[in-house]
Amino acid sequence: MTNISRRTFGKLALGATALAAPLAAPMGFVRNGWAAGKEIQIGIWGGSQGEFVRKEIIPAFEKDFGAKVTAEEGFTLTNVGKMRATKDSPKFSVMFIDDVAIPICKAESLIEQLPKGDMPAMANLYPKFGFDGWATALAISVASMFHNSSVTPPSSYADLWKKDYSGKLKLVSPKNTPSVFFLIVAAAVKSGKPFAEAQYLIDDSFDKVAELKPNIMNLFDNGPQAANEVAQGQADIGLLELSKYIYPYTAKGAPVTMSFPKEGSFAGNNCQVLVKGAPNRDVAVAFMNRMLETKVQKAFSEFALTAPPVSGIEFSAETLKYIAYPLAEMDKRGLFTPDWEFINAKRSAWTEKMNGIFSV
């Protein structure tokens, strides 16, 4: 019998382990095993974006990480409401909201700053979509006028106040975020100032808003439905809506498309936030990182016809017809993001004024 010293035995054992490890890997080693068995709940949007997240992104993430992700579809205000209702014992880990709600969530301590060090995909994020570390954009839509393809749209928003458009316009409901864009447009038309300055003049512009009333056929609160109605010729022009609700119809061949008056357009920033005290925070951060990865962003953008907030993605010419990308293209189109902190403080009063004008 051969005598083996403790040291020799140790070397043999180490060698055997080193040899066995690659063989055993397929059986026992799981990439991202730290997340296995964990579960997070996330609040996402509805629409085509929600569909893609649920059908494509979540299953792939669950496969790669062994974690379970349960998604609830909603919209920004509902998702903020859910965070508020569960603030003391958070149920959700990640929430998808529009940039309009980020200041509210921050002020109410509903969210926490993102751990940039744990999110390598943030390296490609355009800085303007980082929201000071409190959120990242996931998709950027353009908000502007949409019209029936048989109609020649005006080159300036100011023309919409002309009698030619009497009863031919559909206006977005005050309860929808794009109604704020309309108020900025009205203030810009009245004052002749750019959007960046006009947004602070809204209080003095409701007479201009009221002047448009004879041209408004009705208000809409569902973008896809409004796009469908304009496509059928029930109205000539709709103002204003996000491209993600209009272009899917254009791409299907419906006679509706968007136009971009000379005053400029607005950016609709769909974002993700990390809930404060999120259950399984590590999985939540990994999921948020996954959402920003180039491959995911490319597929997500092509499906929903929205622009990604990250650099370095190649799109086909067909897709580029519908999105403003890269950043230089967004800047070229003058995509304006309002001062949401200022607007949020005034929005309920403005909503009441709008209701007063259009409900009579």
Next chain:
Amino acid sequence: MTQTISPLLKIVVGIILLIVVAPLIVPLLMSISDTTYIVFPPKGFTLKWYAAVLANPEAQDSFLFSLKLAGIVTAVSLILGIPCAVGLTRFKVPGQDMVLGIILSPLIVPLIVTGVALLQLFSIMGSRATMLQLVIGHTVVCLPYVIRSVSASFVLINRNLEDAASVLGAAPHVVATKVVWPQVRPGILAGGIFCFIVSFDDYPISMWLADGNHFPIPLYLYTVIERSFDPSIAAIASLMIFFALLLVLVIEKVFGISLARLAS
């Protein structure tokens, strides 16, 4: 003696029925349009939208989940509601009006407020059981329908018939099954049907409490409308109309109560 109905009354009733039914015909027509977006009047003819909806696993899951949820909620509401209605109508209970007021309060408070309050409550309790939350949430809003309907039956019941049966030697269970049950059955059934329909159609409570694994059909419909406003929406709406019609016919056939009695 049968009363003759005047021709004018027939015309008026006909017009009213037309006004009620006409909007239901619109989605039926839109659902057969051979276009990628909704148009009215329809262009062409196709049943592909029905095939697409019926073959869609998401739609199937949501529909079956709603059926299951509404079935459980109806059973729970009847189990809780019938004894409650009996207690409130047949016994002197301290704080009776207050109890009734609390039970009926979900009919007064906006459902969206009830929904968010329930979400807050379940969050504080640390509950993650979505199905249980939905059953509780739906039962809270469905229970008043059962109690109102069943209470009305018990109030209108002829107590003399029970006394007569007892005096003539009928055992309590015989009185309950042979005398009381036939009189209250329409009320209980009506309460159950209301309960089922309210739960099946509920959006505001489910919006707060549901999740991706428990996704009732009204939420699914809303998300589909947001995704794409194509004729499949009209096809789903038409299928729901057919389902409601089928429900009424089955109830009429199986339980043998006339619509007139339900409405009374």
